[in-house]
Each structure stands twice: as structure tokens, then as C-alpha cells.
Amino acid sequence: MKVVGLLSGTSMDGIDAAAVEIDRVDDALACKLEAFETTPYSNELRADVERVLRDEASVQALSSLAVALGQAFALAAKHMCDRSEGVQLIGSHGQTVFHEPNPADDAGRLPSTLQLGEPSAIVELTGITTVADFRVADLAAGGQGAPLVSYVDHLLLCSQSESRVALNIGGIANVTLLPAGCPVDAVRAYDTGPGNMPIDIAVRALLPDGPGYDRDGAIALSGRVDASLLAKLLAHPYFGAPAPKTAGREQFGETFFRDVMAQADGLEPRDVVATLTALTARTIANEVPRECALVVAAGGGVRNLALMAALRQELRGREVRARLALSNEFGLEPDAKEAIAFAVLAYEAIHGRTNTLARATGARHPVVAGKIVPGSNFSALMRSIFG
Amino acid sequence: MKVVGLLSGTSMDGIDAAAVEIDRVDDALACKLEAFETTPYSNELRADVERVLRDEASVQALSSLAVALGQAFALAAKHMCDRSEGVQLIGSHGQTVFHEPNPADDAGRLPSTLQLGEPSAIVELTGITTVADFRVADLAAGGQGAPLVSYVDHLLLCSQSESRVALNIGGIANVTLLPAGCPVDAVRAYDTGPGNMPIDIAVRALLPDGPGYDRDGAIALSGRVDASLLAKLLAHPYFGAPAPKTAGREQFGETFFRDVMAQADGLEPRDVVATLTALTARTIANEVPRECALVVAAGGGVRNLALMAALRQELRGREVRARLALSNEFGLEPDAKEAIAFAVLAYEAIHGRTNTLARATGARHPVVAGKIVPGSNFSALMRSIFG
Numbered sequence A, B: 001m002k003v004v005g006l007l008s009g010t011s012m013d014g015i016d017a018a019a020v021e022i023d024r025v026d027d028a029l030a031c032k033l034e035a036f037e038t039t040p041y042s043n044e045l046r047a048d049v050e051r052v053l054r055d056e057a058s059v060q061a062l063s064s065l066a067v068a069l070g071q072a073f074a075l076a077a078k079h080m081c082d083r084s085e086g087v088q089l090i091g092s093h094g095q096t097v098f099h100e101p102n103p104a105d106d107a108g109r110l111p112s113t114l115q116l117g118e119p120s121a122i123v124e125l126t127g128i129t130t131v132a133d134f135r136v137a138d139l140a141a142g143g144q145g146a147p148l149v150s151y152v153d154h155l156l157l158c159s160q161s162e163s164r165v166a167l168n169i170g171g172i173a174n175v176t177l178l179p180a181g182c183p184v185d186a187v188r189a190y191d192t193g194p195g196n197m198p199i200d201i202a203v204r205a206l207l208p209d210g211p212g213y214d215r216d217g218a219i220a221l222s223g224r225v226d227a228s229l230l231a232k233l234l235a236h237p238y239f240g241a242p243a244p245k246t247a248g249r250e251q252f253g254e255t256f257f258r259d260v261m262a263q264a265d266g267l268e269p270r271d272v273v274a275t276l277t278a279l280t281a282r283t284i285a286n287e288v289p290r291e292c293a294l295v296v297a298a299g300g301g302v303r304n305l306a307l308m309a310a311l312r313q314e315l316r317g318r319e320v321r322a323r324l325a326l327s328n329e330f331g332l333e334p335d336a337k338e339a340i341a342f343a344v345l346a347y348e349a350i351h352g353r354t355n356t357l358a359r360a361t362g363a364r365h366p367v368v369a370g371k372i373v374p375g376s377n378f379s380a381l382m383r384s385i386f387g
Helices: A043-053 A059-083 A119-126 A136-140 A149-157 A197-206 A215-222 A227-233 A254-263 A269-285 A305-316 A334-350 A378-386 B043-053 B059-083 B119-126 B136-140 B149-157 B197-206 B215-222 B227-233 B254-263 B269-285 B305-316 B334-350 B378-386
Strands: A002-008 A014-025 A028-040 A087-100 A112-116 A130-132 A164-169 A172-178 A188-194 A294-298 A323-326 A371-373 B002-008 B014-025 B028-040 B089-100 B112-116 B130-132 B164-169 B172-178 B188-194 B294-298 B323-326 B371-373
Touching: A002 A059, A002 A334, A014 A059, A014 A334, A028 A059, A028 A149, A028 A334, A043 A059, A043 A087, A059 A087, A059 A112, A059 A119, A059 B059, A059 B089, A059 B112, A059 B136, A087 A119, A087 A334, A087 B059, A112 A136, A112 B059, A119 A130, A119 A371, A119 B136, A130 A334, A136 B059, A136 B119, A149 A164, A149 A172, A149 A334, A164 A269, A172 A269, A188 A197, A188 A269, A197 A254, A197 A269, A215 A269, A215 A305, A227 A254, A227 A269, A254 A269, A269 A305, A294 A305, A294 A334, A305 A323, A334 A378, A378 B378, B002 B059, B002 B334, B014 B059, B014 B334, B028 B059, B028 B149, B028 B334, B043 B059, B043 B089, B059 B089, B059 B112, B059 B119, B089 B119, B089 B334, B112 B136, B119 B130, B119 B371, B130 B334, B149 B164, B149 B172, B149 B334, B164 B269, B172 B269, B188 B197, B188 B269, B197 B254, B197 B269, B215 B269, B215 B305, B227 B254, B227 B269, B254 B269, B269 B305, B294 B305, B294 B334, B305 B323, B334 B378
Parallel strands: A002 A087, A087 A130, A164 A294, A294 A323, B002 B089, B089 B130, B164 B294, B294 B323
Antiparallel strands: A002 A014, A014 A028, A087 A112, A130 A371, A164 A172, A172 A188, A371 B371, B002 B014, B014 B028, B089 B112, B130 B371, B164 B172, B172 B188
16 A cells, blocks of 8 residues: 655654555565655744744634644645555644643643644645544553654564664654564663754854754764763763653753753863764663664664764674664665654554554553544545455 | 434533434435433533633643543543443534634634544543544635534435425524435525524523523513514624625624614513514524425524424415424434534544535535544444445
């Protein structure tokens, strides 16, 4: 089945869209990426989203924004359908504008999450049945509504014979632990801590004339890791806290960078960047189980060659050496992996299969995540699956 | 198939829940109401909804309210499932908190509508596949997102041999015109104007010690219609405007009542109530086509005996006499009719059938309204339909 996956992440760069051919081979799924494209948000749309994030939007504006985002996702989906013939299903994550699975006791609020991007707009433009709004069902079952992609990691990457880890390096890095033959209800997944976020912040602050991030890891490769600073940063309480755990800008954003600089007296900018790169590599490696034979990496961080080299070295100096592979070895183009994941989650949902990892999200039980918006192909699709 | 329909209307009294047995007989649907109940909102929940209506809620509060309403709808649904065994599907309208199909040109907003009541909460509590969020798809197709119930009127009440009108008297009154053998894509439906709203407002304002509405029409029956005032009120521009058209509190609420009182010099309260009752009856009757043989009435207004008597008299004094029937003659208990309708709309949606009237809503084409949230019975349900 040809499925389109759509996603806009917390960085709000724009909409990732992937067209994927999904086939069931024996008991496993196989994915083949046919097309991938990122469509940046217009400045106006990004500004509207940011207003909601700052809680400066009226109910009217919020309601309208859900439609505006839906139309933007619809255009991205339509473009994929035009590029890749025969699309039968669309999975759309939408844009998270609020996520509060654990409100403070005195907040007077219930756990809730809000992904905007009206899927009816996608169905209207494409005619194709669309699955959307994937996080709310897990929250209703007592979970954190995340991670969702880890279900797909298990589905596509778990091996019967070797222990593996699926790694995603975005602003934050996260792992899905996949012991050999691990059943779906035992999979653990969580954020290891910093990914690109502190590196990006350091580059923008210390080298304001640069590209805004450490392209190819060139800056880190030209600097030296300061062992003393690295040791201090590793004492951050997040790394000792028990999993499952979630990290974000609160832990490893601007405040963290100010703390880093307060302890980095006299260090060259490139040495700071090198040390932060080592921190990301080390804290990822520390969460790779000792018996793990293969780490499958995806996310923007795989293009940082300094980070990949540091991580490879960390994984080499172990009792059991773990190989570091890129996810495209398994048909999952690193940049496209999350968009592909939402295509797979939609595929599972319309088959009525639970598609969440209760142990990873903390839910009471797995759920079928996603709401199905029937397109004009709905009956034919259901007949092909259940007929 | 046993289906539960859930609804909370603009009056925000609480949640109407109906358990309905739906069967397809030849080419038509037959409905049998098995249970009906209204669960009032808690004062807290109503206050939270009102804060959103006044645009005084934060994004956080709005997001949490969607879950709180979902849990309230879930309890109402669970109660129905406990009373009526074997429920396989739930259709939930939710609570409208914003509806703007035609934003002003300078508002900078897109047409949008917001029905809150997270259906994942219903699925979590009941385990049953739920269809919700019925209005957005019609808006995406350029429609007003209303009326939705008229589709069900056509499905259940249209006759091959006689011309009929389906009438609902809520705060506002609306009609679905059903010429004999009318095809689904030609059905017209719109608001005729005032229903109970001005009567209720008058009773509360002029007889503050009374029950807050004209129980059984007793007040109107004790008063006299003032022909001069009635004639003035019939000059309201709404009645001459072309259909389709929509009325609300803007046209027939408190402001309208102040206008009425400004023209009602010296009239007894009961005469004002009698005249407003006559206005509702007359403006409904004026929209009943001359060839119509049967008006099928539902909504709270059918309990107002003065209103029903006035309407019956209006329909009698015509070239073709139209009989006034209550909807329960067709298995549609008047109070439960709207909740039943959302059960039927959900039933149509999971069959992948379009369930809107494009001519009545103004959409470019009919759509499958409703998003399907898979419960644990989803696969079995799909196999029973498409297998």
C-alpha cells in the first residue's frame, strides 16, 4: 500500500512529507521510501503558531489556525500524491501547539495535548482517507502521548538474533531499546538528553556569523574536547534520573548553555562546541545496553560527522562492540524517518491494530492511535483490508 | 446495529444520549429508540464552556476542557451501554464552542468550527468505536457545517408518495423540505426563525416567578394574540430573506425581545407570550410548501400545546390541508431526535457513505462527515460491514 506520512516537529521549520510503499512480508512490515520533501511554513503561518505557543491567540484565531495548518498539510500531501502515483492513505501528525501530559496538581487542568492541522482539509484536497491526531488516545489511556515513533522502530528494526538500539538525534536525542526478539509490550524508549540543541545554541551564540549550526561537524572537528568541562556537564541530574524520561528546551536549552559558559572559562568557541558534541555522544552511548550489537541512527544529527565519529568511538571501546549504522540501511532515510513513521502508524491504525508502546509512553495499555477521516476511497480501502 | 448518539446543544443544558437499533430494510433505514437520557453538565463544566464562549480561556484551558467534556460524554455513553446491551458504535456531536463558517472579510480568519468533547476519552471508557467531529468536513467543502440533522430527516422521513416537512422546534425552528421522492442531493433545509427562544425570554422577563418557560403553553393559552403587534413582528427582515438562511440569538434573542416590548405598549404579559407563540407558528407555517401533506414535528417546542394548536390551525386553513404529526409516529421520540440523528450519521460514516446535504449546507459537494476513532471492536465492525 502506498501511504503518505506528514509531520511538523517542534522546530516548526515546515512540513516533512514522505511517500512510502508499505508491504507486509510474512509477519513483518517492509517500507520503501518513494519520495520525500520538506515544505517550509510561510512566515505568516509560523508567526500564527508562535502566537498560540505564547498563549496570545484567541479561540477564534486558534480555530482558524487549525484550518490554515490543515490546508498547508493538504498542499504538502497533494504534492506527494502528484509525485508518487496510487497513494491510498495519508497519516498526518499535525503541529503540536500544546502538550501537557502531567499538569501541576494546582493547575486545575486535565492531561491534554493539542496537534493542529485539520485533516478534513487534507481529505478535501486529496480525496484520500487520512489518519490524524495520534497523541490524544495514549493520553486518554494515562500515557505521555510520546514516544510514538518507537512503535515503528520495533516494527521495522527489531531482530530475533541481535540486540539493537534505534537512535534519533534531533534537538533532543532519544533511543528505542530493542533486545533480540523483544515483544512489543516490553519495548523501552526514552530521551537520552541533548542532541543538536546545545550545539546549535552554542554555534549561534559564539559564532554569530556562521551558518547557525555546526555544518558537517566542522567546528567540533577543529576544536578539542575539554575533559574537565565534560566531566562537570555529565553531572547534570537528568543523566542519573531513571527512565522513562523526557527532555526538552527546559533542560538543554538557553539556560543550560548559560550554565555551560559559566564553567567554560577561557575556552575557545570551537572547544566549547567540541565538548558539547562529546557530551551528546557520551550520553547517548551511556544508554546503549552492553549487549547491543547495532545502533541504527536517524535524525538531523547524523549529518554532524564529528558527532557520528565521537559516537562511533564510544561504541567501539566496549566489551561488546556496537556497530553504528545509518537508518537508510533499513530503508529509512534519516531525514525522512519520522514522516515515514506516521505513514506506518496510519497503516497500522486503519488495520485496527494497536500502534503504541504502553511501557514506553506509560499508558495503562496500548491503543489504536489516530482518528480516521474517510476519503472517497474509504469503502474500497476497507474492503481491501477486511473483505 | 446498536448505536449510541450523543449531543449537547447550544443551550448547554447537558448531554442527550440515545441508544438506537438501526436496521437497513430494503433500501431504507429503520430506527428503534431503546433508551434515552439527558445528563446535565456540572456547574463547573458549564462555567468552563462559557469562559471559552466569551473567549476568556487560555490555550491550556481550552485543551483541558476538550478532555473534560470528552470524559463527560464518555460517562453518558457508558451509561447508555450499561442500559442497552450490545452497543457497537457511538456517534458524538460534542459541544460547539465556536462556529464561524463566514468570517468577515477583514477578520483575517478562515471558515472554522470547534466542537469539543475528545472522542478518545469515550473510546477509552467504553472500548467502542466512536465517530465524532461532524461539522469540519462540510466546512472544508465550502459549506456552513449545518444543518446536519436534515440528512437524517431525508433518510427516515422522505416519502415516495406525499410531500412532507420535517420540523424541529428548539430555541430556533428549522425545516427540512421533503417533496415526494426528493433525491438526497436536492433536499432543502433552513431555519424558519424563532422557535421557543423569544417565548422563553419573555416568560423569564415578564413573569420572573414562573417556571422560566411556558410550560405546556399554559400562559399563551390564557392570553390573546395581538394582531397589530403580530403584523409588526412579521415585518422582521429575516422572514423575507431568501433561504438557505440561519437564525440565532443575534436575530431572536434579548435584543429582539426589547424591540418587541417597545412596540407592545400596555399589553399584558400573557398577551405578549400568546403573540410570540403565534409568531413562531405563523413563520413556520409560511415555510411549509402548499403541496405539503404532513409536517413531522420534534424538539422541545412540541410540548407547548398552545404552539402546536396554533400551528395546527395555520396548517388547516390552506388549500391542501397539512397534517401535523409528532416525530414519534416515525420512531423518533421528539426530545431524542437529535441524539438519534448523530447515531444515524455515525452509522452512515462507518459505511463510508456521504451523510451531508450539500444543497442545504451550501457545500460544493456532500462529504462523509465524522472522524472515526477505532475502539477495540473496530476490526470486527469493519469485517461485519465490508467483509
